[in-house]
Amino acid sequence: xxxxxxxxxxxxxxxxxxxxxxxxxxxxxxxxxxxxxxxxxxxxxxxxxxxxxxxxxxxxxxxxxxxxxxxxxxxxxxxxxxxxxxxxxxxxxx
Amino acid sequence: xxxxxxxxxxxxxxxxxxxxxxxxxxxxxxxxxxxxxxxxxxxxxxxxxxxxxxxxxxxxxxxxxxxxxxxxxxxxxxxxxxxxxxxxxxxxxxxxxxxxxxxxxxxxxxxxxxxxxxxxxxxxxxxxxxxxxxxxxxxxxxxxxxxxxxxxxxxxxxxxxxxxxxxxxxxxxxxxxxxxxxxxxxxxxxxxxxxxxxxxxxxxxxxxxxxxxxxxxxxxxxxxxxxxxxxxxxxxxxxxxxxxxxxxxxxxxxxxxxxxxxxxx
Numbered sequence: 571x572x573x574x575x576x577x578x579x580x581x582x583x584x585x586x587x588x589x590x591x592x593x594x595x596x597x598x599x600x601x602x603x604x605x606x607x608x609x610x611x612x613x614x615x616x617x618x619x620x621x622x623x624x625x626x627x628x629x630x631x632x633x634x635x636x637x638x639x640x641x642x643x644x645x646x647x648x649x650x651x652x653x654x655x656x657x658x659x660x661x662x663x664x
Numbered sequence: 665x666x667x668x669x670x671x672x673x674x675x676x677x678x679x680x681x682x683x684x685x686x687x688x689x690x691x692x693x694x695x696x697x698x699x700x701x702x703x704x705x706x707x708x709x710x711x712x713x714x715x716x717x718x719x720x721x722x723x724x725x726x727x728x729x730x731x732x733x734x735x736x737x738x739x740x741x742x743x744x745x746x747x748x749x750x751x752x753x754x755x756x757x758x759x760x761x762x763x764x765x766x767x768x769x770x771x772x773x774x775x776x777x778x779x780x781x782x783x784x785x786x787x788x789x790x791x792x793x794x795x796x797x798x799x800x801x802x803x804x805x806x807x808x809x810x811x812x813x814x815x816x817x818x819x820x821x822x823x824x825x826x827x828x829x830x831x832x833x834x835x836x837x838x839x840x841x842x843x844x845x846x847x848x849x850x851x852x853x854x855x856x857x858x859x860x861x862x863x864x865x866x867x868x869x870x871x872x873x874x875x876x877x878x879x880x881x882x883x884x885x886x887x888x889x890x891x892x893x894x895x896x897x898x899x900x901x902x903x904x905x906x907x908x909x910x911x912x913x914x915x916x917x918x919x920x921x922x923x924x925x926x927x928x929x
Contacts, residue, residue, distance in 0.1 A: 571819055571839040589834070590815045591842035593849055595876030595929070596863070601843065606772060606831045620863060650815040653882040 573646040575600070577635055584632055588646050598647045598656040600636060602628055611636055613644055613656045686736065686774035688767065691717050700737070701725045706756060708735035709774065711764070715741040722747035725754045736802055738764060738785070757802035761785035763827045773800050773832050781855060782832025783844055788823050795823070797847065800832060805851040812842055813882065849929075850880060856928050870907075870927050875900040877919045877929040888918050 575586035585603040592599075599619055602609040609628050610619040616637070618625035636643065644656040684707070691697050691712040700710040701724030712718050718741050737755040740762070751758050764770060764785030773779050779800025786797040796806045812821040812835075822838030829835075835842040848855040860868060864876070878885070878900075885893035885900075891914055898904040899915070907915075909923075916923040 572841040587841075589843040589846075590819050590821075590840045591812050591835075591846050593843060593845045593880070594882060595849065595880045603830060603833075606776060608833060622862070649817040650819070651882070652816040653884060654879055 573643075573650075575635060575639055575643065577632070581629075581631055581635065584629075586632065586636055586643075588643065588650060590650060592651065594651060594654050598644075598651070598654060600643055600647075602632060602636075613640070613647055616640070684777075686779075688738075688770050688774065690767065691721075693717075694720055697721045698724045700734075701754065702728050703734050704732055706733070706735050709738060709770075710735065710755075711738045711740065711770075713740040717741075718743055718751075719747065722750050725750045738798075740764065759785065759798040759802060759804070760787055760796070761798055762787040765828050765832055769831050776800070779832075781844075781848060783828050783835065783847075784832055785828055786826065786835075788826050790823065795826065797828075797835070799852075803852075805847065807847055807851050811847060811850060812837065812840065815840075846880070853928060860928075869902045871900040871902045871904075873927050873929040874915060874919070877921065877926070880929075881919055883918070888915060890914060 572590055573588040577584060577586065583605065587601050587603060589601065596619065597615070598613040599610045600613065602611060604627075607623055607627065609623060609625060611617070611633075612619045618628070648655045648657070686707050686709050688709045688711055689696070689700075691700055691710055694717070697712070697717045697720035700712070701721045703710075710721075712721065718739055721737070733756050734754055735756060737751060737758045739751075739758065739760050743751070743760060748758070761784075765773060770784060773782050773784060776782070780803065782800045783797045784800050786795055788795050793809045794806050795809065796804055798804050809821070809823060814820045819840050821840040821842075825836075825838035827836045833844045835844060835847065845855075849859065864872065874896075878896075885896040888896055891911060895904070895911070896915070899907050899911075912923050912926065916926055919926070921929070
């Protein structure tokens with residue numbers, strides 16, 4: 571079951587999700603969903619991952635919710651993807 | 665402070681109204697089936713659910729002898745092998761699916777310029793343990809069930825409960841959900857090329873490709889038989905400029921691709 575961050579009613583129909591199968595070749599992230607558009611937010615750098623779609627399209631309220639629940643999101647990611655945990659940057663250790 | 669509704673509305677409006685938009689028509693009568701068989705409108709997607717209406721489309725094609733290519737066809741009914749050739753001759757593309765997006769989402773996806781990066785539906789084949797997915801541009805990708813591994817906390821896909829949701833960007837198998845990009849990255853070379861030109865533009869070398877594929881396969885550097893983890897690290901970091909062919913063969917084999925494909929990831 572994907573993890574979906576509980577958002578206040580004022581944020582509907584936005585969603586913030588961690589899927590059960592993700593693009594793991596990139597750093598741990600959450601996906602921000604609004605209708606046909608998706609953005610990705612890095613759980614390591616705490617920044618938006620992509621230049622497109624324009625990160626400014628994500629409302630401050632959504633980002634504030636993500637930042638407030640950062641620890642929960644990291645735990646959920648790590649539980650699903652132990653080979654690519656948020657807190658262990660394999661490349662840096664090599 | 666950005667308003668959630670304002671920003672979303674502007675993003676949304678920019679993406680609709682694409683010039684090459686396709687229009688879905690759900691075929692629900694014999695008359696519509698006959699129309700589908702002769703229409704030359706290349707921007708219509710005919711969606712047929714009932715087997716007898718699929719038969720009617722095939723019959724009309726044979727009767728009217730229209731050879732000019734029409735639009736697209738999505739079959740939600742089992743198509744017998746005998747009627748597949750006329751359908752494929754008549755339509756620009758034919759998709760076979762057990763499940764497709766809801767009607768309103770299909771219409772939306774077919775109006776988007778990036779529809780090829782979304783899935784409109786698919787069909788599960790439990791005998792071969794594969795899933796064939798149809799992209800919004802009517803190209804298909806067939807993937808093994810193994811492309812949807814269980815999560816670290818034990819969540820597994822239920823292939824009997826397959827559906828496509830969230831405008832073709834999420835594949836759902838009961839409680840399990842997969843980001844469509846994870847599948848496109850592994851199985852669609854054109855999607856990988858696009859990612860390499862955009863997101864991966866600063867990390868283009870063979871080593872970076874190997875690292876991405878290894879991570880996607882959920883493998884550690886210790887899982888390459890006869891190759892030291894430090895050697896894998898040096899290759900991935902571009903410090904080993906000319907890895908031996910045998911080493912690359914082993915890496916490719918462990919990662920489940922051909923050696924010549926490694927650099928595409």
